[in-house]
Amino acid sequence: MLEIHDLIAGYGGVPVLRGVSLRIAKGEIVGLLGANNAGKTTLINALSGLVVPMSGQILLDGKDVTALSAKARVRRGIIQVPEGRLVFPEMSVRENLLLGGINATARPRRATEMEYVLNLFPRLRERFSQRAGTLSGGEQQMLAIARGLMAGAKLLMLDEPSLGLSPRFVQYIFEIIERLHGAGLTILLVEQNLQLTLRYAGRCYVLERGHIVIEGAADAVRSDPRTRSAYLGL
Amino acid sequence: MDELLQALVEGLLIGSTYGLVALGMGLVYGVSGVVNFAHGDFILLGMYVCLALYSAFALDPYVSLIVTLPVMTLVGALVYRFLIRPIADQHLLMVVQLTLGLALVIQNGVLMLFGGQPQRTPSIVEAKLFVVGDVVLRGPQVIAAVISFALAGVLFVILRSTDIGRSIRAVHQNARAAALMGIDVGQVQTITFAMGIGIVAVAAALLSPGASIQPSDGLRYTVTTLLVIVLGGMTDFAGIMLGGLIIGCAEALGTVYLSETLGTLLPYAIFVLIMLFRPRGLSWGTG
Amino acid sequence: MMRAEFFRILRSPALWLVLAVAVLGPFEMSSYYLHIATLALIYVALCSAWNIVGGIGGQISLGHSLFVGLGSLLASALLLKLGINLWLGMLIAAVLSGAAGAMIAWIDFRFRLGHLSFALITLAFAEMAEIVAIGWDFVGGASGLLLPHDMGNFLAFQFGGGKGSYWAALTVAVVCVTANLAILNAPLGYALRCIRNNEDAAQAIGVGLLRTKMLAMVISAVLTSIVGTVYARYLAFVDPYQLASPLITVEIVLFATVGGLGSAFGPALGAIVLVPLGEILRGKLGGVLPGLHAFIYGLIVIATIMLSPRGLLALFASRWTRKADSLIANLAKLFSAATGPLLRSALPRSRPPCAAAASRTGARRPQNRRRSTT
Numbered sequence: 001m002l003e004i005h006d007l008i009a010g011y012g013g014v015p016v017l018r019g020v021s022l023r024i025a026k027g028e029i030v031g032l033l034g035a036n037n038a039g040k041t042t043l044i045n046a047l048s049g050l051v052v053p054m055s056g057q058i059l060l061d062g063k064d065v066t067a068l069s070a071k072a073r074v075r076r077g078i079i080q081v082p083e084g085r086l087v088f089p090e091m092s093v094r095e096n097l098l099l100g101g102i103n104a105t106a107r108p109r110r111a112t113e114m115e116y117v118l119n120l121f122p123r124l125r126e127r128f129s130q131r132a133g134t135l136s137g138g139e140q141q142m143l144a145i146a147r148g149l150m151a152g153a154k155l156l157m158l159d160e161p162s163l164g165l166s167p168r169f170v171q172y173i174f175e176i177i178e179r180l181h182g183a184g185l186t187i188l189l190v191e192q193n194l195q196l197t198l199r200y201a202g203r204c205y206v207l208e209r210g211h212i213v214i215e216g217a218a219d220a221v222r223s224d225p226r227t228r229s230a231y232l233g234l
Numbered sequence: 235m236d237e238l239l240q241a242l243v244e245g246l247l248i249g250s251t252y253g254l255v256a257l258g259m260g261l262v263y264g265v266s267g268v269v270n271f272a273h274g275d276f277i278l279l280g281m282y283v284c285l286a287l288y289s290a291f292a293l294d295p296y297v298s299l300i301v302t303l304p305v306m307t308l309v310g311a312l313v314y315r316f317l318i319r320p321i322a323d324q325h326l327l328m329v330v331q332l333t334l335g336l337a338l339v340i341q342n343g344v345l346m347l348f349g350g351q352p353q354r355t356p357s358i359v360e361a362k363l364f365v366v367g368d369v370v371l372r373g374p375q376v377i378a379a380v381i382s383f384a385l386a387g388v389l390f391v392i393l394r395s396t397d398i399g400r401s402i403r404a405v406h407q408n409a410r411a412a413a414l415m416g417i418d419v420g421q422v423q424t425i426t427f428a429m430g431i432g433i434v435a436v437a438a439a440l441l442s443p444g445a446s447i448q449p450s451d452g453l454r455y456t457v458t459t460l461l462v463i464v465l466g467g468m469t470d471f472a473g474i475m476l477g478g479l480i481i482g483c484a485e486a487l488g489t490v491y492l493s494e495t496l497g498t499l500l501p502y503a504i505f506v507l508i509m510l511f512r513p514r515g516l517s518w519g520t521g
Numbered sequence: 522m523m524r525a526e527f528f529r530i531l532r533s534p535a536l537w538l539v540l541a542v543a544v545l546g547p548f549e550m551s552s553y554y555l556h557i558a559t560l561a562l563i564y565v566a567l568c569s570a571w572n573i574v575g576g577i578g579g580q581i582s583l584g585h586s587l588f589v590g591l592g593s594l595l596a597s598a599l600l601l602k603l604g605i606n607l608w609l610g611m612l613i614a615a616v617l618s619g620a621a622g623a624m625i626a627w628i629d630f631r632f633r634l635g636h637l638s639f640a641l642i643t644l645a646f647a648e649m650a651e652i653v654a655i656g657w658d659f660v661g662g663a664s665g666l667l668l669p670h671d672m673g674n675f676l677a678f679q680f681g682g683g684k685g686s687y688w689a690a691l692t693v694a695v696v697c698v699t700a701n702l703a704i705l706n707a708p709l710g711y712a713l714r715c716i717r718n719n720e721d722a723a724q725a726i727g728v729g730l731l732r733t734k735m736l737a738m739v740i741s742a743v744l745t746s747i748v749g750t751v752y753a754r755y756l757a758f759v760d761p762y763q764l765a766s767p768l769i770t771v772e773i774v775l776f777a778t779v780g781g782l783g784s785a786f787g788p789a790l791g792a793i794v795l796v797p798l799g800e801i802l803r804g805k806l807g808g809v810l811p812g813l814h815a816f817i818y819g820l821i822v823i824a825t826i827m828l829s830p831r832g833l834l835a836l837f838a839s840r841w842t843r844k845a846d847s848l849i850a851n852l853a854k855l856f857s858a859a860t861g862p863l864l865r866s867a868l869p870r871s872r873p874p875c876a877a878a879a880s881r882t883g884a885r886r887p888q889n890r891r892r893s894t895t
Contacts, residue, residue, distance in 0.1 A: 048414060074416030086411035088404050099404050102397055103416035151415065269637070317823065324830040327581065331778045332826045334771065338819030345812030449812070457644070464641050499652050502645040509642055510632045 001026040001186055002047075002155055007056035009046045015054060016042040018210035024155070029177070029187045031201030031218065033194060033227075038207040040190045041083060044157050047188075048080045049073040060155075075105045077154030083163060085144040089133030093124050096132050096143055100150030110150065117146040120176065138169030145176065156180070157188040162196060174200055198222045236368045241490040242483055247375045249482020250382040253475040255437045255455075256462035257389060258430030264406035264469040266322055266423040268329050272337035274455025276431055280306060280438025281447050282344050285355045294357050295442040296377075302435045310431025314424045322423075337452060345449040357443030378440035385436060386475060393471070402426055406469065458485075461505045466516050473516040480504065480516075527706035530785075543691055547684040553804075555687055561796040562690035563752050567769075568777040568788035569697035570744035573704060575774065576782035578737045579717025581636060583770050584625065584643030587650045588618040588742045590765030592749025594660040597668055597759045602659060607678030611750040615743045622742030626735040647767045654761040666759040678754060686755045693748050694789070700744060701785040704737075713737055717783075779825055781832025790833050795822070 002024040010016040016039045024030045034040050045051040047058065049070030058066045060076060068076070088096050097117065101110035118125040121142045127135060132143060141161055148156055158177070162170045178200060181187055191197040197204065197218075204221045206214035214226055221227055259273050270276075280302055287298040313336070321329050362373030393399035404412040405422045413419050462481050466474030481501050488500030508516070530536065547555055567589070574582050595617070596610035605613070625646065629639050655663045673681030680689040704710045712733040715723035724730050753759045763769065780791020799818055806814040829836045 050410070050413060069418075070413050071416050071418045074414070080414050082411065082414060086408055086414070088407045088411060090407055091400070091403065095400060098397070099400055099412075099415050099417075102401065147415075317827070321826065321830045325782070327778055327782065328826055328830050328832075331775050332823055334775055335819045335822030335826065338815055338822065342812035342816035342819065346810055346816060350811060457648075460641055460644075464637055468637070496652075499649055502648055506642055506645050509634070509638050510628065 001061055002188075003057075003059040004043075004047075005057040005059070007043070007046060007053055007058070009042060009051050009053040009056070011042075011051070016210055017046065019056070020207070020210070020212055022205050022212060022215070024186060024188060026186055027181075027184055028203060029181050029189060029201045031197040031204040032188060032190045032207060033192075033197055033204055033221075034207035036192070037209075039210045040207055041159055043207070044080055044159050044188070044190055047073075047078060047155075047157060049078075071103070074103045074151060077105070077152055078157070079148045079151045079153035079155065080157045081144045081148040081159065081161065083159040085137075085140040087132040087135070087140050087143050087147070089131065091132055092129050093127050093132060093135070093143055094129060096147055097124075097150050100147030101152070103151055106150060106152035109152070113150050113152070117149050120149075120179075121146050137164050138166065138172070141165060141169070141173055142176075145173070149180075153185065155186045155188065157190065159190045160192065161189075162191060162193050170196070194227070237490060238487075240369050241486040243369050243371065244375065245483030245486030246479055247371070247379040247482070248486070249479035250379045250386075250475070251437050251440055251478070252458060252462050252482050253466075253478020254382040254386050254433060256459050256466060256474045256478055257386060257471065258433035259459055260463050260466065260469050260471075260474050261402065261426050262423075262430045263463070265402055265426045266318075267326050268318060268322060268427075269326075269333075269460075270427075270430070271330055271333040271456055272340060272452075273333075273430075273434065273459050274457070275337040275340040275452030276306070276310075276434045277438050277441070277455045278344060278447065278449070278452040279340050280435045281355070281442050281445070282348055284439055284442045285348070285353060285447070288355050295355055295439045296357065296359075299436065299439045302439065303432055306435035307428045307432035310434075311424055311428035313431075314427035318427070319420060319423065337456070341449050341452050348449070350449055352446040352448045354444060354446050355442045360444045372444070374440070374443040381436070381440055385433065389433075390471060398422075398425070458501070461501060465505060465508055470516070476516050480508075523703070524706035527702055530702060540695070544688070547687050552683065555683060557797045557800045559687045559690045559755060560800060561793050562687070562694040563748060563755065564773070564776060564792035564796045565694040565789040566690070566697040566748040566751075567745060567773050568780070568792045569694070569701050569785075570741050570748060571770075571773050572701055572777050572782065572788045573713075573741040573744075574737050576777060576784070576788065577701070577705060577710060577717070578713045578734065579636070579783075580629070580734070581640045581774065582625075582643045582738075582741075583640050583767060583774070584647040584650075585741070585745050585773060586647045586765055586767050586770045587621060588745040589749040589752070589769055590650055590654055590761070591618045591621070592746035593753035593759050593764040594654055594666065594761060596750045597666045597753050598660040600668070601666055606676075607750065607754065608676075611678065611747060614750060615746040618742040618746035619739045622738040623735050626738040627731065630731040630734060644767055644770075647770060651761065651765045651767065654765040661759065661761065663761065665761055668754060668757045668759065671754065671757065678750070680754065689751055690755065693744075693751050697744050697748070698785060698789050700740065701788075704740070705785055709733065709736060714783075775822065779822065779829075779833060781834030784832075784834050787832050787834035790837075794825075794833060 004020060004022050007017050007020045008015050016037075020039070020043060022030075022032075032040055032043065042051060046053055049068060049072070053066060056066070057064060060078065065073065065076065065078075088099065091099070097114055098110065101107060101113055106113065118128075123139060124142055124146055127139065132140065135143065145156075145158070145161070148158075161173055161177070165173065174196060177187060177189070181200075189197055189201055198221065199218075201218050203216065204214075204218050205212050206221065206227055214221055214224055216224070255273070255277065259270060262268055262270060283302050283306075284293075284295040284298050287293045287301065288295065293301075317332060317336070318329055321332060357374060359373035359377060364371040364373070364376050391399075393403060401412065401417050401422050402425075404415065404417060405419050409419050412422075458481060462477040463474060465477035465480065481504075484501040484504045485497075488497035491497075492500060546558065550558065567585075571582070571585050574580050591614045592611065596607060596614040599605040599610040599613065600607050625643060628634070628642070634642065654660055660666070671679045671682045671686070673679055673685060680686045704713070712723070712728045715726070715728050716730065716733060720730065749764065753764065776791035776795050777788035778791070779795060780789065781787025798821065799814075802814040802818050806817065825833070
């Protein structure tokens with residue numbers, strides 16, 4: 001469903017991704033691993049349209065979307081749940097969710113999506129009128145994912161969902177992610193947490209300093225000695 | 235005592251229009267970080283357009299809004315899209331200087347077309363008086379206050395309950411997250427700026443009847459609006475409206491109770507005092 | 522403690538060439554252009570002085586007209602009403618400006634003002650100062666003050682008009698730009714830029730906020746006040762609506778920003794470009810239709826900013842000045858290489874060439890070098 005060919009992208013003329021190629025088939029959970037500054041967030045931002053590639057191609061369902069604006073990508077269902085959640089602090093849970101479904105594709109189904117999402121995360125229904133800035137970290141993560149689902153995601157990209165969460169919440173979030181995967185959603189999981197990702201993702205890529213150095217099924221990646229060295233720089 | 239009450243009420247009335255205008259500026263600031271130093275000159279432009287329409291077609295300022303509102307909103311959108319937005323990513327101070335250049339252009343354009351002598355636009359409601367107890371109010375003042383509060387209310391509802399309003403608040407609170415929702419941040423900024431200028435067009439029509447205008451008035455309006463917006467905490471809705479009322483009253487009281495020179499000082503003095511002891515201004519939370 | 526960059530720039534041949542041209546310029550200029558040049562230099566000084574606080578320090582002060590007003594109105598009033606020599610008056614005004622600047626810096630620190638608040642509060646002070654000046658007869662009230670005719674008596678702070686006033690303006694301009702250069706390459710400059718970037722972080726690493734801001738503000742205020750006195754002397758008629766009005770600050774900020782905030786030469790460049798532009802426009806178009814010249818001026822300002830959003834100086838990046846430096850150095854070498862032999866062959870051959878060359882340049886024989894140089 002998604003293909004990236006030789007992507008070179010970065011900030012201010014300095015490339016962070018130096019020729020990355022990867023594939024995500026429909027219905028997969030793909031893990032993207034790597035140490036800090038390997039380029040994981042840059043890759044996600046490039047997919048979201050927030051970073052304009054210097055060269056390379058991004059194909060969605062066979063169609064070239066490299067030049068598409070961020071707004072258009074959201075309409076096509078490429079949705080990012082950003083690192084740090086980035087909920088709108090002064091708005092209620094309800095308003096955050098409404099904004100999630102604001103794009104033209106998702107707008108017509110907003111009411112039904114809202115019900116679905118609130119059933120998925122009953123906690124959010126409890127906090128419906130509460131200001132998002134006053135939610136706990138775990139609740140904000142729920143909200144961020146729910147917001148992403150409101151947008152009508154076909155490809156849901158999660159950037160470090162476990163960051164700053166208690167182990168119980170992490171468990172809960174990943175159970176939800178598995179549920180969504182079971183319902184047919186295609187997921188790109190960007191995580192520093194090696195163990196967690198290898199448990200839930202089907203296939204994984206390991207990014208090191210802008211290059212894909214390892215790719216394969218989760219088990220293969222787990223047992224590959226290069227994985228540890230890529231992470232610890234050994 | 236009558237004098238005090240009269241001054242207070244007049245101050246409150248005009249203060250509501252100051253607040254409205256400052257709301258427009260506050261929205262623009264919240265969404266794009268831009269402080270438009272030509273804001274007051276746009277007000278002036280609106281007032282001169284009312285004058286021109288009156289001279290040419292005998293249109294009452296309130297009626298000419300039908301023309302001025304859409305035209306000025308469109309002009310605002312064009313100015314933002316083609317002059318300000320290309321620069322706004324860079325040093326924001328450059329944008330301020332750009333708006334200063336714009337202020338020069340508007341001010342002198344008006345000077346060239348209309349001359350420097352004070353002029354006024356009459357209106358049929360000018361002579362109408364409302365007497366409430368010991369306070370005598372002129373028609374235009376009351377109408378201005380009513381419409382200002384009403385429009386502020388409409389603005390509040392738009393921000394609270396419509397998608398475009400939520401988009402504006404979203405961009406203000408976290409532009410990157412807003413982009414991830416598929417919101418076109420640049421477009422929202424342009425729309426907000428255009429709205430600000432549209433509000434200015436309304437304010438110009440409200441302030442016009444019977445008021446004497448000169449090309450050099452623009453800067454004074456800009457500074458007043460700046461005082462109100464900073465006092466109000468930059469983006470706090472209630473704070474800004476309250477700030478408008480306070481500055482309006484300070485102005486009115488100053489000219490009545492103090493000498494000419496000291497009277498114009500009073501709004502500044504009050505501004506300084508409030509800012510020093512409440513650096514976040516009058517804002518309670520954020521808008 | 523001064524960075525090497527400072528001395529490298531001071532040694533730049535391009536800089537000295539420009540300076541030489543500036544000093545000798547008046548001999549070739551008509552009085553009209555001399556007037557424009559003098560005005561431009563005054564603004565170079567004002568913009569550079571402001572830049573210390575506004576550009577390097579990142580604090581947009583809209584209150585500098587207070588210092589200009591003190592330097593111009595107060596010093597003139599002291600002369601006209603109390604007979605105090607203008608040199609002394611200048612010093613008194615400068616001290617008062619410094620004190621006012623220190624107070625403003627203290628207020629900013631004590632009340633933790635944000636940038637926009639600082640701008641507006643300084644504007645408020647400036648507006649108040651204008652109102653006070655207009656209402657106070659001692660400093661001339663609304664009608665201003667008229668200084669006695671400039672006879673060229675240097676001890677009475679007179680420069681003789683024309684070339685003399687130009688060189689006075691050039692002097693303050695050079696002082697202010699040099700002050701910028703010095704500060705930028707000294708610890709104060711580092712501290713200011715830290716504060717500009719992130720005040721809290723600066724404080725966390727030990728930058729003394731109050732000390733730094735106060736120092737910058739006082740230097741800026743004192744310099745501005747001094748320039749104000751020179752400006753007043755040049756204009757002879759001291760108009761509070763011009764010299765104590767926030768409008769002059771607006772001009773200063775405009776020129777400094779368009780030229781390139783924060784750099785040593787940016788504000789100067791902005792003044793050098795925009796002041797003559799304004800004057801020439803006013804001269805050519807002022808009488809045609811009221812407002813036309815300012816209208817076109819505004820359009821040019823907008824166009825300039827659209828074309829160089831990071832300031833005019835950024836357009837003339839430093840590699841240009843380095844290129845100019847090496848170009849001039851090469852030209853100088855070429856010149857001496859070409860003319861050396863020419864001159865030697867033109868002189869009578871009575872003495873050996875090196876001795877003749879040595880006596881021509883006044884170089885000492887090697888034996889004399891062991892003399893102490895105290």
